[in-house]
Amino acid sequence: MLTNRMGLPSAIVRAIQNDPYNAGASDISVTALLTPPYQRGLKKTCTVVEDAADRMYSLIGQIGHGIVERAYPEALTEDMKALSPAECQRLHGVVAERRLFTQVNGWTVSGQFDVIEGTMLMDFKFVSAWSVMGEHKKEWEYQLNFLRLLAILNGMDVIQLRIIAILRDWSKLKAKVDSSYPQAQVVPIDIPVWDITKTREVLKAMVAAHQHPEPAPCSDEDRWKTEDVFAVMKEGRKSAIKLHDSHRAATEHAASLGKGHSVQARPGEYRRCAEYCNVSHACPTYRGEVPF
Numbered sequence: 140m141l142t143n144r145m146g147l148p149s150a151i152v153r154a155i156q157n158d159p160y161n162a163g164a165s166d167i168s169v170t171a172l173l174t175p176p177y178q179r180g181l182k183k184t185c186t187v188v189e190d191a192a193d194r195m196y197s198l199i200g201q202i203g204h205g206i207v208e209r210a211y212p213e214a215l216t217e218d219m220k221a222l223s224p225a226e227c228q229r230l231h232g233v234v235a236e237r238r239l240f241t242q243v244n245g246w247t248v249s250g251q252f253d254v255i256e257g258t259m260l261m262d263f264k265f266v267s268a269w270s271v272m273g274e275h276k277k278e279w280e281y282q283l284n285f286l287r288l289l290a291i292l293n294g295m296d297v298i299q300l301r302i303i304a305i306l307r308d309w310s311k312l313k314a315k316v317d318s319s320y321p322q323a324q325v326v327p328i329d330i331p332v333w334d335i336t337k338t339r340e341v342l343k344a345m346v347a348a349h350q351h352p353e354p355a356p357c358s359d360e361d362r363w364k365t366e367d368v369f370a371v372m373k374e375g376r377k378s379a380i381k382l383h384d385s386h387r388a389a390t391e392h393a394a395s396l397g398k399g400h401s402v403q404a405r406p407g408e409y410r411r412c413a414e415y416c417n418v419s420h421a422c423p424t425y426r427g428e429v430p431f
C-alpha cells in the first residue's frame with residue numbers, strides 16, 4: 140500500500156507506482172537477499188505500507204538506468220539482447236542490464252548488473268556524500284560479489300568490481316572549504332573481490348537463512364542500531380557536557396566534575412526500524428519497543 144502523507148505531486152506518485160523493477164522468474168533476488176530474513180518473512184504475512192516520500196531515494200536510484208542507456212546505447216539494442224551475456228562480452232566487450240540466474244539450495248537466485256565493461260562490473264548508486272567518506276558499505280561488497288558469481292556462472296569473466304557513487308546532496312561550497320569532503324559529485328569506489336569459493340559459501344548461507352521457516356529476529360546490525368552512549372550532564376543544563384562510549388568513563392568524568400553532575404544513559408536507536416522498514420507496523424520486536 141502506497142500512502143502520500145506529504146501530498147507529493149501526482150506525477151511523482153505515478154512515477155513511483157510505475158516501478159519497472161522485476162526480479163524475473165526467481166525465488167529471491169540478490170537485492171532481497173541483502174534484506175533481513177525476518178523482515179522479508181513479515182512481508183509475506185502483512186500489508187506492506189510505504190509512503191511516497193520514503194520511496195524517493197529508490198525513484199532517484201532508477202536514474203541509473205538513464206545513465207546506462209546514454210552511455211552504452213550499443214549494449215541495449217535488440218541485436219545485443221538476442222545474444223547471451225557471455226557472447227556480448229566476448230564479441231563486443233560491453234554488456235548492460237542483464238538479469239542472471241543460478242540455482243542455490245533448490246531456489247532460483249537472480250541478480251541484475253548495470254554494466255560489465257571489459258572485465259569490470261560496475262553499479263551506479265545515488266547516495267549521500269557522507270556515505271563515501273569512510274569505509275564503503277558492506278552491502279555493496281556482498282551485492283557486487285554475488286553479481287560477479289552470477290556472471291561467472293553464466294560464462295562471463297569479471298575481475299574488477301566498482302561502484303560509481305553519484306552524490307545526490309554534494310555541495311560545491313563544502314568541497315572548496317574541506318579537502319576531506321568529496322571533491323567531485325561522482326566518486327568511483329573499487330570493491331574488494333572475494334575468492335569465488337567464499338562467495339558461493341556466503342551466498343548459500345544467506346539463501347538458507349531466507350529459506351528457514353522461522354527466520355531469526357533481526358540482529359542489531361540488521362536493525363542499523365546506533366551506539367549506546369552515556370552523557371555527562373550538569374544540573375540546570377539541557378545539553379550534555381560530553382558523550383562517552385562507556386558507562387565507567389562517563390561516571391569517572393561526572394565524579395571529577397563534582398556535585399551537580401550526573402550520567403544519563405542514552406540507548407542507541409534502531410535506524411532501519413524507525414525510518415527504513417516498511418513492515419515495522421507489523422513487527423512484534425519493534426512494536427514491543429515503540430508505541431504504535
Ligand code: SF4
Nearest residue numbers: 357412416419422425
Ligand atoms: S522493524 Fe526492525 S526488527 Fe522489525 S522487521 Fe523491520 S528491521 Fe527487523
